[in-house]
Amino acid sequence: MKNLFFIVLFILGFQCVFSQEVQNKAVDSLYKEDHFYIGITYNLLGSIPNDLKQSGFSSGFHLGYIKDMPINQNRNVSIGIGIGYSANSFNQNLLVNKDNSRNFEYSILTDSDTYSKNKFSMHLVELPIEFRWRTSTVANYxxxxxxxxxxxxxVLASTTKHVGDLGAFKYNNVSGFNDFQYGLTLSVGYGTWNLHLYYALNPIFSSDTKINGNKIDINAIKVGLMFYIL
Structure with missing residues (x-):
């Protein structure tokens, strides 16, 4: 939480300095809202079976750049296309371990007293595409x-980590995750502060990843704040 506090302070400070510089520039009638963005989210799991549960705080950190392409004369409606990076963790009771043949196997931890940490993480490179509406003008930022x-x-990398009665172990580049993750996004707000929602349209795990013969159809839901920096 301390690191999160300093990140927010840095964003706000940068935004104030940059806004002062923008006001000193000549007015451009062909202005665009190109943005660097930084997001912080609370990550949830959707479509979970009854015996799978989240625990603790699952977080996400997102950053990138979006190119703005206005499509109307007032330049307050546009299409945005960008590139970004996203790091996400999910704390829950889905155990990922290796069997005697060193293949990954998945199971549910039914007793929370038998472990102190159990999570999986993903690092992704992302392509955001947005339809953008705003009340901005040439001189109003x-x-x-x-x-x-x-x-x-x-998914560039996937990691699982467990600490409990079974021991402490960590696996990198775990098979079973869907290489491609995609979903719908929504950002709504004023100025620097914007509420952000991401809802995945496909499962986190591939169709070959199963527990007792059943597919793991959980998907990612991310709710948090998005900061846009001109």
């Missing part, structure tokens, strides 16, 4: 915005 769109991500 504090405005209402509604950005909705689609985000495609490719």
């Amino acid at each position: 504090d405005f209402w915005r509604i950005y909705t769109g689609f985000k495609l991500g490719y």
